[in-house]
Amino acid sequence: MQRNTQQRDAIRKVLQGANRPLSAQELLEAAQRHIPDLGLATIYRTLSSLCSEGYLAPLELPGSAIRYEVANSKERCHFLCRTCNRMLKLPASLDSFPVRTPKGFLIERRELTLFGQCADCRKPALRPAKMRKPSARKPAARKVRSRTRN
Numbered sequence: 001m002q003r004n005t006q007q008r009d010a011i012r013k014v015l016q017g018a019n020r021p022l023s024a025q026e027l028l029e030a031a032q033r034h035i036p037d038l039g040l041a042t043i044y045r046t047l048s049s050l051c052s053e054g055y056l057a058p059l060e061l062p063g064s065a066i067r068y069e070v071a072n073s074k075e076r077c078h079f080l081c082r083t084c085n086r087m088l089k090l091p092a093s094l095d096s097f098p099v100r101t102p103k104g105f106l107i108e109r110r111e112l113t114l115f116g117q118c119a120d121c122r123k124p125a126l127r128p129a130k131m132r133k134p135s136a137r138k139p140a141a142r143k144v145r146s147r148t149r150n
Contacts, residue, residue, distance in 0.1 A: 010034040011046045012055075020089045021059045021067035021078065059087075061113060076111045083121035090114070 014030040015022065022030070028043045047068055050056040057071035061080065067087055069076075077090040090112075101107055 007031075007035055007038055007042050008046055008049075010038065011043065012050070015050075015056065015068065015070055018069075021069040021087050023065040023067050025065070027068070059111075076109075078111075078113045079118070080113055080115050081118035081121055082115055083117050086118060088118070 010031045011027065013034070014027055018030070024040065024043050024047060027047070028038065028040055031043070032038050047056065051058055051068070054071060056068045057076070059067045059069060059076070059078065061067075064080070064085070069089070079088045079090055081087075097112060099107070099110070
């Protein structure tokens with residue numbers, strides 16, 4: 001059993017309040033608001049310990065940093081923005097995604113990650129065309145002269 005420290009308490013508080021999975025770097029930045037001299041090594045040690053205790057669940061996606069969230073469910077639904085790389089927890093149930101398992105197999109947990117663009121990253125694309133800022137001036141059309149040699 002790990003003893004509770006100020007650092008550990010701050011890390012747990014940030015994870016509970018985040019309501020979304022956080023990477024170690026995101027967790028460090030948020031926890032440093034509570035404890036400014038907190039280091040990344042402490043974050044990784046605490047994450048490892050909290051995962052071993054079953055308090056946290058790691059979320060691993062190919063090509064992305066491991067993220068961590070409070071382990072409170074056997075079903076996890078997320079949305080990953082491909083533009084800003086922010087991950088959000090979805091209030092969805094995987095019951096709406098029926099899965100047939102092969103005979104004799106047992107599902108231990110289910111995860112679903114949807115990929116796309118979050119609302120903040122889509123804002124410029126959502127504005128009507130007449131409200132968009134004009135782009136840089138278009139280059140003037142070049143006049144083409146035909147040259148003929150005699």
